[in-house]
Every structure is written in C-alpha cells, then in structure tokens.
Amino acid sequence: MDLVNFEQVGLTINGRKLLSDIEFSMSKGEHVGVIGPSGAGKSTFLNLLLGFLSPTEGRVSLFEEDLSQVEVASLEDLRMNMGMLFQTNALFAEWSVYENIAFPIRYHYGLSEEIISNMVAMKLDSVGLRGAEKLMPSELSGGMARRVSLARAVALDPKFLVYDEPFTGQDPVTKSNLKELMMKLHRQYHVSSLIVSHDIQDLSEIVDRMIVIWSGRIVAAGTVSEVMNSSDKKVQDFIQGKLEMEQVQEKGDLLTDLIGGPHV
Amino acid sequence: MSSGILATCSRLGQSFWFVLRTLKAFPRRREHVKAILQQIYALGNQSMLIVFVAGCFIGMVVTLQGYMSLEHYGASSEVGGLTAYSIYRELGPVVTGLLFAGRVGSLLASEIGLMQINQQFVCLEMLSINASRLVLFPRFFAVLVSVPALNILFCLSAVMSSYLICTSALGVSDGVFWNSLEYRSLFFRDVMHGVTKSFIFGGVIAWVALYQGMYTEKTRLGLAKATTAAVVSSSLYILAIDYIFTALSRSFL
Structure with missing residues (x-):
C-alpha cells in the first residue's frame, strides 16, 4: 500500500514554477528523507503532501486518497493517522x-x-x-x-509521522538523543516516517532512502549510499557544502507565507 | 498604481472569502460550544466594567452639556429625553464599538497573529482539529453577541448616571426626568436602532481583527502592524458605517 504518491506533480503560483515533474511514492513501514538546500522546494513538497496546497499539475495521494478530491471532513480523518513534528515545535x-x-x-x-x-x-x-x-x-x-x-x-x-527540520537549532548531544528517540518511536509505534531536512549527515543515520530536491525538481533518489555516491554535481556540491548562493532559488519567503495561511 | 488597486482588490476578496469560511464553520461538537462560551466570557464579560464606567461618564457629560444648552432656551426639563435619545441612537453603539475595537480588536489580532506565526493553526489541522470551528468561529460569534449586549449595558449605565446627576445636582425631579425620557425615545425606533448598529459594528470588529491576525506578516513588526491595523481600521469602519446607517435611517424612517 502506498502511503504517499506524487504523480507528475507540478505547482505554479503567480507565474512562478515552484515544483515540477515530481514523481515520488513511499510505502508503509518506510522511513524516507527529503533533503535540499533552503528554497529548493522542500516546504512546498511538504505542503502538498499535507493537503495545505493543491498541485496545478498531476496528482497527490495520501493513504491512497487523491487529495484534490477529498472533502475537508475526509482530510481530517486522514490526518488522524498522521503526526507531525514542527520546526518551531508549535x-x-x-x-x-x-x-x-x-x-x-x-x-x-x-x-x-x-x-x-x-x-x-x-x-x-x-x-x-x-x-x-x-x-x-x-x-x-x-x-x-x-x-x-x-x-x-x-x-x-499515528501510522505516519512527518518531521519538518527536526534537527534545526539543536546542539550535537540533543541531536544525537533526538535521532535515537526517533528511531525508538518508529519501532515502538510501527510508524512510517518522512523527514524533511537540509542536514544530509543527520538524515542518513535514520532513513532507508532519500530524495534530493533542487530548484523544484527531484535530482536524486535512492538509498542513502546511492544518493551519497550520486554523480550529479549539484548533489555532490550539496553534500560537500559547496553550494553557491546563486544556485539557491529565492522562494523561501513565499513558501513560508503559504503554510498555515490560506487553507484555514 | 494599477498594481496597488489590484492588491487592494485581492485583499478585499481574500477577506470576504475568509469571513465566509469562518461563518460556515458552525459548532458541531461540545468543545466548539464550550469555546464559544469561553470567548463570550473572555471578550464580553471581561469588557463589562470598562463599558459600564465609560457609560456612566458619558451619560453625566451629555447630561451636563445638554442641561446647559436647554436651560438657555428654558427647556431644561427635556434633558432626560435628549440624553437618552443621543445615547440610544448614537453614543451607545459608537462608543461601545470603539471601546470594544480598542480592547478586543487588538487582543484578537495579536492572539490570532501569534498563533499563525507559531504554526499553531497548522498544528491544530495536523491534529485533525478544525481550527475554524474551534478558534475562529467562537471568537467571531462571541464578538457578534457581546457588542449589542454591551451596548445595552452602556445605555443603562449612561441613563442611570444621567438620572442621578439630574435629580441630585441639577434639580430635575424624578417625574420630569422619566416623563421626558418616555416621551422622547421609543423602544423600537431608538433602542433597536442602536442595537442593530452595534450588531453590525460587532461583525466589523470581528471580521477586521480576525482577518488582520490570520493574514499577518510573519515577523515581529508584521504582528505589531496587524494589531494596529485591527484597531484603526475597525474604528474608522465603525464611524463610516454609523454615518451611512444614520443617513439611511433618516431617509427611510
């Protein structure tokens, strides 16, 4: 059973293409990481997955329900099966x-x-x-x-946990404890998880596979070692921290504004 | 210029859409009804003292000013009726609205804005809790019912303080005061006029404050701006609507 499924998903807002050609799926029991530099499209990806944004192209399914077709009440039912850790803790x-x-x-x-x-x-x-x-x-x-x-x-x-930048602002000891705790909870509650982060090293210790989002596209996907050994220059630059400022799209502000705004 | 007009239209449309969705979020569970009662207490009951005191002072000021003017024309016995007339129709709803916009409008805009900044609305949605039903509708409804009720309190305190001033300091007898009041002001024409206005003012205060909070810029300055805008905008809307309402009622009544 697919927990999450993105079929050729694209999103354009005010003429700006924020995501394009996203093909992604994850099954029950998997732990998947979503990484990329700031402004790459990770938050947009997350907003689409949580049903806070609707794609302008393609289809997003959650627990095999097409999110563009579900009523508000059904979306609330779907979210009963989900838990989320916020970057701000909320x-x-x-x-x-x-x-x-x-x-x-x-x-x-x-x-x-x-x-x-x-x-x-x-x-x-x-x-x-x-x-x-x-x-x-x-x-x-x-x-x-x-x-x-x-x-x-x-x-x-919940059956499915979503983490939004769980390691941001944590010291190394707390970070290490948090990683252990996350793995323990995954075992204890038999949950699947999707972890959005920009920290590839931390993520690599707790996920089965990961996708790298860059300028609104998935540029690498696979197991941790496959991504780490990717021949894509952007991925290698990102892993080695050689990202140049001009390579990062300035989308961050727009996306931050969207989450939690218009949907309520 | 054209982009400014476009942005204004866009915000206007957004605010209409927002208020429609809020009004559609009727309570469905015990928790929602409980939230409404809590908000009526927090926003309405907690404003009673300020409204009562303001009503007393305004009642006394209007009485003294009215008495001085009427005395000049030898009509000081009309002071009770004149005071009640101006309080019921204009001062009651407008001053209550402005006081409420200052106290509750700022409170709501900052509360909702802070919840938005701290991702608490998203958090509620992710906990499968409809934020509109639990947070927005109860506040909107509480403001809508509180303002007319507080307007009535304001009118009562203003008339009672006017009565006390008239009988104790101005030498107007009980009978003359109540007779003038009964003769000058009518329940449906004047009291209901004021109550209807205050109901509209309540809707405006809730709409502006919740919208400003919900769509606040997610910065410290943004929240401060939203809070100020909630008070300033709703106060100006109250005065503008008051004029329109008064002009219309003059045409139709």
Whole structure:
C-alpha cells in the first residue's frame, strides 16, 4: 500500500514554477528523507503532501486518497493517522506540557481524565520526560520542547509521522538523543516516517532512502549510499557544502507565507 | 498604481472569502460550544466594567452639556429625553464599538497573529482539529453577541448616571426626568436602532481583527502592524458605517 504518491506533480503560483515533474511514492513501514538546500522546494513538497496546497499539475495521494478530491471532513480523518513534528515545535505556550499532549486525546476520544492522564504519562515516558507534566513550555529547554512536541505528535497513535527540520537549532548531544528517540518511536509505534531536512549527515543515520530536491525538481533518489555516491554535481556540491548562493532559488519567503495561511 | 488597486482588490476578496469560511464553520461538537462560551466570557464579560464606567461618564457629560444648552432656551426639563435619545441612537453603539475595537480588536489580532506565526493553526489541522470551528468561529460569534449586549449595558449605565446627576445636582425631579425620557425615545425606533448598529459594528470588529491576525506578516513588526491595523481600521469602519446607517435611517424612517 502506498502511503504517499506524487504523480507528475507540478505547482505554479503567480507565474512562478515552484515544483515540477515530481514523481515520488513511499510505502508503509518506510522511513524516507527529503533533503535540499533552503528554497529548493522542500516546504512546498511538504505542503502538498499535507493537503495545505493543491498541485496545478498531476496528482497527490495520501493513504491512497487523491487529495484534490477529498472533502475537508475526509482530510481530517486522514490526518488522524498522521503526526507531525514542527520546526518551531508549535506548542501552545499558555498550556502546560500535560495539556499540550492531553488536548488532542481529549478532543478526539472523549475518555475519562484518569485514562487521559495515564496516556499522557505513557507518551511522556516514551520520549524520556516522565514527570514533566506540570512544566510550562517556557520552562523547557530547546531539546525538551522538541521531545514534548514529539510526544504530542504520537498522542493519537499515528501510522505516519512527518518531521519538518527536526534537527534545526539543536546542539550535537540533543541531536544525537533526538535521532535515537526517533528511531525508538518508529519501532515502538510501527510508524512510517518522512523527514524533511537540509542536514544530509543527520538524515542518513535514520532513513532507508532519500530524495534530493533542487530548484523544484527531484535530482536524486535512492538509498542513502546511492544518493551519497550520486554523480550529479549539484548533489555532490550539496553534500560537500559547496553550494553557491546563486544556485539557491529565492522562494523561501513565499513558501513560508503559504503554510498555515490560506487553507484555514 | 494599477498594481496597488489590484492588491487592494485581492485583499478585499481574500477577506470576504475568509469571513465566509469562518461563518460556515458552525459548532458541531461540545468543545466548539464550550469555546464559544469561553470567548463570550473572555471578550464580553471581561469588557463589562470598562463599558459600564465609560457609560456612566458619558451619560453625566451629555447630561451636563445638554442641561446647559436647554436651560438657555428654558427647556431644561427635556434633558432626560435628549440624553437618552443621543445615547440610544448614537453614543451607545459608537462608543461601545470603539471601546470594544480598542480592547478586543487588538487582543484578537495579536492572539490570532501569534498563533499563525507559531504554526499553531497548522498544528491544530495536523491534529485533525478544525481550527475554524474551534478558534475562529467562537471568537467571531462571541464578538457578534457581546457588542449589542454591551451596548445595552452602556445605555443603562449612561441613563442611570444621567438620572442621578439630574435629580441630585441639577434639580430635575424624578417625574420630569422619566416623563421626558418616555416621551422622547421609543423602544423600537431608538433602542433597536442602536442595537442593530452595534450588531453590525460587532461583525466589523470581528471580521477586521480576525482577518488582520490570520493574514499577518510573519515577523515581529508584521504582528505589531496587524494589531494596529485591527484597531484603526475597525474604528474608522465603525464611524463610516454609523454615518451611512444614520443617513439611511433618516431617509427611510
């Protein structure tokens, strides 16, 4: 079963071609990395996959449902099977750690507070933060906040986890712990995952395969070693950090504006 | 020039589309109804004191000014009716609207803008929670019902303060005050006129504040601009709509 399927997907906004000829699919149980320099089209790819943008060409399917055909209610049902870790963590600052994790469980399952409390404790335990229930997001370190965000991402026991730049802004020790935690969660919850990052070294340790997006196109795809040994000059430049500024398209601002904007 | 007009039209269309989608997001679950009640409390109840105090002062000022003018023509016994008439029809809805735009408009724009910047709307959507139903509609509805209710509170406090000033300081008797008020102002013509206006003002405040917050530039300065724009724009819209409404009611009534 294909979890995600992009068929000849293209996206043009205000006459600017942001993505073109994207062919991609991933199956249940896979862990796939999406890498590329800033402004390459990774966020656009993610927005299309999550249903926040519609392609102007081709078709995007999620859990074998064509996203251009699904109603809002069906999209909400599809997202029940997904969890997401945000680059900004997106924790609700006025709520405690407990409330941040309990909220989606309470909203969707309407369980008794005792059961919710046990579930929250279990989720926090799985990210190594048992006992942090009463802390407020402002009292958490960057690494702890990311782990709380991860605990919330798995709160509804998703089948598919999406990570948006999970390693950004983390120190090497936290990063290493986070990678271990991600792999542990993948095993524990039997989830598939898609990780968007610009850090190929970190990504290579946790994914089965990866795609490289460059100027809105997939320029390399395959297992980690296949991508690492790609003969494509752009890929090699990116791996070795030789990217020249003029090679990066200035699309970042536009895409940042789109996510979370018009769809709500 | 033409690109500016195009951008303005585009924003106008975007804001109409936004308010339509917000109004379509009717509550479907207990949590949505709870969110509406919480917002009515946070936005409406929490504004009661400021509206009540403002109503008292404005009632007293209008009474004193009116008394001085009417005394000149030997018609000081009409002061109660004149005060009530101007409060019910104009000052009540307009001042309540402006106070509410200042207090709640800025609050809503900054709250929604900050949620947008921190990706909390996307987060809610990813948790399979309809953000329009849980966040936007409850706020819109709460503002819509709070402004008319606060307008009534404003009118009551203004009339009561006018009564106190008239009977205690200006030597107008109880009977003269209430008789003048009863004679001068009519429930459907004046009170409902003001309530209808304040309902429209509520819609405008909610629309402008939520839209500014939702489509804020995702920078610190962008959020500050959105907050300011929410207050300034909704205040100007209130004054403009007030004029149009008054001119129309003069033509039709």
